Amino acid sequence: MRHRRFRPYRHIFAWTLAAAAALAAAPPNAPAPRTNCPRLSAGWYGDNRARLQEVIDARGTCAAGGNGGRPVAAFDWDNTVTKNDVTDATVSWALRHDRILRPASWKATSAWLTDAADSALTAACGDRVPVGTPLPTATNTRCTDEIFEIREAGRTMSGAAAFAGHWNHRRTVPQYAWVPQLFAGHTVAELSAYARRARAEALAAPVGATRTLGTHTVPAYVRYYDRQRDLVRTxxxxxxxxxxxxxxxxxVTEVWSRGVGIDAAHTIAIRSVLDRHGRITTRNEGCGDVPASRGEAIPYIDGKRCWINQEVYGVRGAAAWQRQDARHRTAIAAGDADTDVTFVGDATGAHLVLNRNKGELMCRAYDNADGRWVINPMFLEPLPRRHGLYPCSTSAYTAPDGTPGPVRRPDGSVVPDLADTVY
Structure with missing residues (x-):
């Protein structure tokens, strides 16, 4: 049983010939956009507001004569629409309130969990509570530390690798897939309730607040970015x-996305396969030609392209992993990390990037090969300027097998090392 059936593909025929024509530059005698078009608020870096507004005016219903279709915009969530990670906030709340159920086998929670991680979790979390009942993570600091260190860093508290084996590094990362697997045995309604409580707590905490989770110091607050909320509304x-x-x-993401007016039907994240009783399992839904599995195809790097192609445009099979024609790509896409680089790069109007000093994303943004990359510092607690150049020509790209390499343009040429200039 799945989290929900696939949504209708409302954009298969949404772009008409008029929408395709809008991708080209308007002729010199084209009428100006109507003056009553929705306008973005101030507060953007440099000329970013004007550049985004130009795309909105050209592609939206305010385009002169209308564009004949409904264009699409897509946003990453954590650290793109909000400051700080809402999944981590939910994991933190769950660990502090004994909401993680003891699995029959830690090893079975992930296809890639190592023997070292299995032993560390078993030793730290113990076997005193029955399988399927809550672990006492609120008081058992060792158990909390092991779980959070594996989620955060992909290693045990002793430094051993928590995941090993083979996976496509542009389609998944085991510690991301492990989070919904940690909630196996709960219903979607229960996990949503935990997310709502974590949300209320994180929004009430002052900006900059931290808390101790086991022996880790983690952010205690989350904030919606006002500029991103305004962009979504506009x-x-x-x-x-x-x-x-x-x-x-x-x-978890659905609980938060409602806060910017986006419903569940427009929220795509890691979807757990449910058992016949409606409880979350350690399996996730697949994408394209990758079937349901224990996390082999999640919305991660190329996986985000696949999920957009499949869920928004109805592209099936292996083709969902490929870049589509302009009529079947987003007009605006926004992200903050290398996990977003593929779908943000697919946008035809503007590639909006919040600068968190992530290698491949910033190499492509600063290279600005198509002139449509829009870079903005983080709206809260922006990072200082990165020291030294981004290693675009040598190691900023991650290959499917995990090896680093140069960032290449579509024509195969290598992007040179670039400086950080928007911060």
């Missing part, structure tokens, strides 16, 4: 269909 008023595509747990 896009929707201008006739765009706006989607979230996140590598977090889908029930």
């Amino acid at each position: 896009l929707r008023r201008a006739g765009f269909d706006v989607y979230i595509v996140s590598a977090g747990s889908e029930p």
